[in-house]
Amino acid sequence: MPVDANAIETRGLRRVFKSRGRVVEAVAGVDLTVRNGEIFGFLGPNGAGKTTTLRMLATLLRPSGGTATVAGADLLRQQGRVRERIGYVGQAGGSDREIMGRTELVFQGRLYGMSLAAAQKRAAELIEMLELEACADRKVATYSGGQKRRLDIGLGLVHDPQLLFLDEPTTGLDPQSRARVWDEVRHMHDRGTTVFLTTHYLDEADALCDRIAIIDRGKIVTLGSPEELKREVAGDLVTLSVKGDQRAALNLLEAQPFVREAATEEGLVRLYVDRGEVAMPAILRLLDSAGMQLVTIGLQRPSLDDVFLRKTGRSLRETAA
Amino acid sequence: MKVLRDTWLVFGRYWGLFIHNPVWVAIGVVQPLLYLLLFAPLLSSIAKTPGFPAGGAYNVFVPGLLVQLGMFGAAGVGFSLIAELRMGVIERLRVTPVSRVSLLLGRALRDILSIVIQSLILIVLALPFGLSINPIGVVVVLALIALIGLLTASIAYAAALWLRSEDSYAPLIFTSSLPILLLSGVLLPLGLAPRWLRSIAALNPLSYAVDAARAVFLGHLDDPSVVRGVALMAVLAILAVFLGARAFGRAVA
Numbered sequence: 001m002p003v004d005a006n007a008i009e010t011r012g013l014r015r016v017f018k019s020r021g022r023v024v025e026a027v028a029g030v031d032l033t034v035r036n037g038e039i040f041g042f043l044g045p046n047g048a049g050k051t052t053t054l055r056m057l058a059t060l061l062r063p064s065g066g067t068a069t070v071a072g073a074d075l076l077r078q079q080g081r082v083r084e085r086i087g088y089v090g091q092a093g094g095s096d097r098e099i100m101g102r103t104e105l106v107f108q109g110r111l112y113g114m115s116l117a118a119a120q121k122r123a124a125e126l127i128e129m130l131e132l133e134a135c136a137d138r139k140v141a142t143y144s145g146g147q148k149r150r151l152d153i154g155l156g157l158v159h160d161p162q163l164l165f166l167d168e169p170t171t172g173l174d175p176q177s178r179a180r181v182w183d184e185v186r187h188m189h190d191r192g193t194t195v196f197l198t199t200h201y202l203d204e205a206d207a208l209c210d211r212i213a214i215i216d217r218g219k220i221v222t223l224g225s226p227e228e229l230k231r232e233v234a235g236d237l238v239t240l241s242v243k244g245d246q247r248a249a250l251n252l253l254e255a256q257p258f259v260r261e262a263a264t265e266e267g268l269v270r271l272y273v274d275r276g277e278v279a280m281p282a283i284l285r286l287l288d289s290a291g292m293q294l295v296t297i298g299l300q301r302p303s304l305d306d307v308f309l310r311k312t313g314r315s316l317r318e319t320a321a
Numbered sequence: 322m323k324v325l326r327d328t329w330l331v332f333g334r335y336w337g338l339f340i341h342n343p344v345w346v347a348i349g350v351v352q353p354l355l356y357l358l359l360f361a362p363l364l365s366s367i368a369k370t371p372g373f374p375a376g377g378a379y380n381v382f383v384p385g386l387l388v389q390l391g392m393f394g395a396a397g398v399g400f401s402l403i404a405e406l407r408m409g410v411i412e413r414l415r416v417t418p419v420s421r422v423s424l425l426l427g428r429a430l431r432d433i434l435s436i437v438i439q440s441l442i443l444i445v446l447a448l449p450f451g452l453s454i455n456p457i458g459v460v461v462v463l464a465l466i467a468l469i470g471l472l473t474a475s476i477a478y479a480a481a482l483w484l485r486s487e488d489s490y491a492p493l494i495f496t497s498s499l500p501i502l503l504l505s506g507v508l509l510p511l512g513l514a515p516r517w518l519r520s521i522a523a524l525n526p527l528s529y530a531v532d533a534a535r536a537v538f539l540g541h542l543d544d545p546s547v548v549r550g551v552a553l554m555a556v557l558a559i560l561a562v563f564l565g566a567r568a569f570g571r572a573v574a
Contacts, residue, residue, distance in 0.1 A: 058416055062571075080418055088416040092409030098338060110330050111417040155413060 005072055007163050007194040008034035008057060012066035015052050026052040028218035029066065034196055034211075036162075039189050041209030042198040043304070045314075049218040050198040051091070051167055057196070058088040058165050071163045084112070087156035087164040091171065094152050097141035101132055101151045104140070105158060112159040119158075126154040130184065146177030153184060164188060166197040170204060182208055202304040212304070214311055221311040230302045235260055236276030240269050240297040242287065252290055253283065268296075276301065327420045331427020339431055349394055349439045350446075353386045357447055360508075372512040376539040379452045384534030385507040387440050387462060388527065391469035392502065394436040396494045398428070398474050399481030406485055411569075421570040425562060429474040436470040437463050458537045461547065465537075468554035469530055475561035479568040505531045529553050 015027040027049045034040045042050045055061040057070050059079045068075040071085035095104050102123050109119030127136045130150040135143055140151065149169070156164055169185070170178040185195055185208055199205050205212050206226045213223040222229060242249045246264045253271055254262040258279050261272040273279035276299040287294050308314070339345070364378035374381055405411050414424060440463060444452065454462075477494065484490045504518075505527035511519050522528045533550020541547070 060412060060415060083416060083418040086416070088413070090409045090412050092407065092412070094409040094413030096338075096405065096408055096410050098341075099334075103337075107330070107334055108413075108417070111327070111414070111419045113418075152409075 005036065006033050006069075007036045007038075008032060008040075008068065008070050008196065010057070010066060010068040013053065013056060013063055013068055014065035015049075015056055015061065016064040025218055027056070027063075030215075030218075030220055032213060032220065032223075034194065036194055037189070037192055038210040039185065039195045039197070039208055041205040041212040042196070042215060043200065043202070043205045043212050043308075044198075044215040045200060048215045050200075050215055053215070054165055054167050054196070054198055058086060059083055060088075071161075084159070085162050087159070087161035089152050089156040089164070089166050089169065091167045093148060094155055095140045095148065098139060100137055100139055101143070101147075101154075102127065102136040104151065105136075105154055108155050108158045114159075122158055126157060129187075130154050144177075145173055146180055149173060149177065149181060150184065153181070157188070161193065163194045163196065166195065168198055168200070170199070170201065178204075202308070206304055214308060216312045222307065226304060229307045230304065231274060232307070235272045235274050236279070236302070237300040238271045238273055238276055238279060238283065238297065239300065240271075240283065241267060241295045242269075243293040243295055248290075249287065249292055252286060252292075256282070256286070258282065324420045324423055324426075327423030328426045328430065331419070331423050332430045333427075335428050335431040336434070339435060345435070349390065349435065350442050352393075353390055353439075353443050354446060356386055357383075357443070357450065361450065364509075370513065372510070374510055374512065374535065374539060377451055377453070379447055379450050380454075380538040381510060381535060382508075383444070383447045383452050384462070384538045385505075385531055386443060387466050388469060388505065388531050388534055389502060389507050390439055390443065391436055391466040392473050392498060392527065394439060395429075395432050395470045395473035396477055396498050398432050399477040399490050399494065400487060402428075402478055402481040403485060403487055403490060406482070411482075415569070422562070422566040424569045425475060425478060425565040428478065429471050429562075429565075432474045433467045433470040437467055440466050452538070453540075454538055455540070455542075458540075458542060461542065461551070462534055462537050465530060465534055465551050465554060468551065468558045469527070472554060472558040472561045475558070475565035479561075479565045482568040501525060501527055504528065507531055510535070526553055526557055 010030055010032045013027060013030040013032070014025065017024045017026055030053055042053065044050050052061065056063050057068060057075065059075070059082050063076070070082045073081035073085065075082060095101065105123035105126055106116070106119045109122050110116065114122065127133055130153065132147060132150060132154070135147050140148060143151065153166070153169070166185070170181050173181065182204070185197070188195055197208070209226060211223065211225050212229060213220045215221065224232070240249070246267060246269050250262055250264050250269050253259055253269065258273050259271050260274065263270050271279070271283075280297065280299060283297070284294065361379060361382050364382055367373060368378040368381070402411070444454065444459065480493060481490055484493065504522045504525045506514070506522060511522050511528065514522065529546070529550045530553070532546045536542070536544040536546045
């Protein structure tokens with residue numbers, strides 16, 4: 001696979017389910033490009049089509065329409081090649097409760113064609129990397145939620161795939177295990193693995209992902225870096241107050257090109273700006289040279305929830321059951 | 322080559338799981354053993370009835386028990402598969418390049434091996450009761466039972482992948498296997514049955530397997546029913562393997 005190619009490219013990817021005589025379009029034409037080496041997040045409420053899209057890209061579900069290239073191979077015609085190059089960690093995990101973690105890792109390696117010795121060596125590496133030494137030789141049934149999730153991720157990494165799919169990797173985990181999984185995802189990213197994950201946690205998408213696509217009702221409603229998406233929606237909000245009359249400060253700042261909207265309210269000046277971190281020093285300088293004395297200043301950034309609300313007309317928190 | 326290697330790997334995984342719980346072999350043998358101890362003695366008195374084949378009650382009854390073992394031993398294998406679907410194991414295996422046929426065959430081989438072991442135990446236990454058989458006959462009968470196991474297990478796995486829940490799988494398996502067994506002459510030879518029952522049984526493939534097994538135990542290895550029964554089971558088993566492998570290829574979790 002050429003180094004400059006994209007990890008995933010889809011055109012008009014569709015999936016239709018028939019249930020009780022009704023036809024449901026779970027994925028309604030998805031065009032997507034995931035670049036090599038990035039952490040790409042697929043964000044949306046339950047039932048939006050996240051998992052269905054992921055399962056199609058991981059060869060588990062045949063698309064009803066459209067085309068896709070995954071890890072440099074044609075999804076429809078070269079499934080074998082796609083499977084060799086990708087790792088997949090489903091929502092349920094994938095390890096058997098009755099089997100020991102190490103045994104699962106060795107078996108998984110063998111399925112990718114490794115010799116027994118090579119598979120054992122790789123299993124030992126992963127056990128060390130994911131800090132599973134304490135439980136590797138016990139049945140999975142005895143694992144904590146965090147240990148189990150790390151083992152499941154290990155199963156997806158056995159063959160060192162160039163592209164890893166994670167379906168809601170932190171759902172149901174306690175905050176500490178969640179942070180641990182985030183660290184692992186960042187490590188993979190540092191080693192050059194492309195990560196495609198789904199989540200319905202806004203903070204997760206914000207903290208981990210280089211770029212995000214928001215999907216709703218089977219369609220991508222917006223796509224970009226978390227910063228871009230947030231800026232696109234409303235911009236940052238700078239709230240300040242000066243000694244004396246707020247009107248003077250408002251009049252001064254309202255005229256600046258970087259201010260989109262301005263108003264005073266309850267003795268405060270509210271300014272919507274494109275980039276708060278750049279606007280703040282400029283505001284300070286302007287007020288200073290006009291001889292106005294600043295009393296308070298604060299910066300508030302929009303959340304991805306604001307983005308979601310703006311794009312779909314609903315709050316993600318309401319829809320994510 | 323890849324299919325053989327993959328099948329061997331998958332077999333190894335499930336055989337390992339199985340021998341950690343050998344209780345299932347014991348349970349599999351107990352039921353036929355109870356038939357042998359508590360039901361077969363009744364046959365001695367009706368063995369003289371017209372329509373009952375000559376050759377001794379046990380040589381007529383044990384082949385039926387073996388066929389029953391082959392079928393019931395494999396009919397329940399879908400339960401563990403449904404548990405694995407829930408744990409995401411099947412989905413995880415399907416994302417690897419492992420051959421889909423191997424996902425089925427590796428498991429079915431484990432089931433077959435356990436059925437063959439149980440069959441051998443049953444044959445040995447029946448010897449003191451007066452069962453007679455020659456070494457070639459044992460091989461032929463075990464091959465026949467293995468084919469029945471492969472046929473039943475493949476269908477059971479396909480059904481489990483299709484239904485995905487114990488609540489629908491259990492009734493399907495139990496309500497379908499009982500009539501198939503009753504209409505195969507497993508317990509009593511169909512020679513004793515009224516004509517209408519015999520005509521229905523003639524449509525049941527398993528009745529040909531029972532005929533074949535009985536002919537072997539009665540020492541008629543060259544009887545055409547033997548070839549017919551084995552060939553029929555082989556053809557059906559191959560079809561079932563295709564069906565099962567397809568189900569593994571398409572399973573939607």
